[in-house]
Amino acid sequence: MGQLIYDGEVLDLRVDDRALTHLQIVIVNMLRRDHRFVFSWKDDVLHGDGRSSIWLHPNVSLRFTFGGSRVPAINRSWLEDLYAAATSGAGLVLTPEPPDTSTADDSAWSQAVVPGGVPSSTAGDTE
Numbered sequence: 001m002g003q004l005i006y007d008g009e010v011l012d013l014r015v016d017d018r019a020l021t022h023l024q025i026v027i028v029n030m031l032r033r034d035h036r037f038v039f040s041w042k043d044d045v046l047h048g049d050g051r052s053s054i055w056l057h058p059n060v061s062l063r064f065t066f067g068g069s070r071v072p073a074i075n076r077s078w079l080e081d082l083y084a085a086a087t088s089g090a091g092l093v094l095t096p097e098p099p100d101t102s103t104a105d106d107s108a109w110s111q112a113v114v115p116g117g118v119p120s121s122t123a124g125d126t127e
Helices: 017-032 076-086 122-126
Strands: 001-005 009-015 037-041 050-054 062-065
Touching: 001 017, 009 017, 009 050, 017 037, 017 050, 017 062, 017 076
Parallel strands: none
Antiparallel strands: 001 009, 001 062, 037 050
16 A cells, blocks of 8 residues: 655555556656646545545645555556546546556557656566
């Protein structure tokens, strides 16, 4: 399980490393492009079963911590879904992982590079 640390504060958001890796790719690429957007998630039942949101912008300090050391294979279809959510009025929300139906001819966005500099087309080799 991984965590996101926002402006020095550990968020009450625990997600598996695979999902956090996909969120990291989307968030970092959005911020690199100087985008500002909201990121929302459902709180754990132990903490009231509500929901939380943060405003992400290029000047905020973010730290992604992962429970494991292996970088998972990247699902470009999931990246596309998450990117579409981030650019919508509702903002980024972690959605369930869809089947990867992407092809080599997909958009430049879906061909994002995974953390560590491994192209997404070869990321499956690390699993």
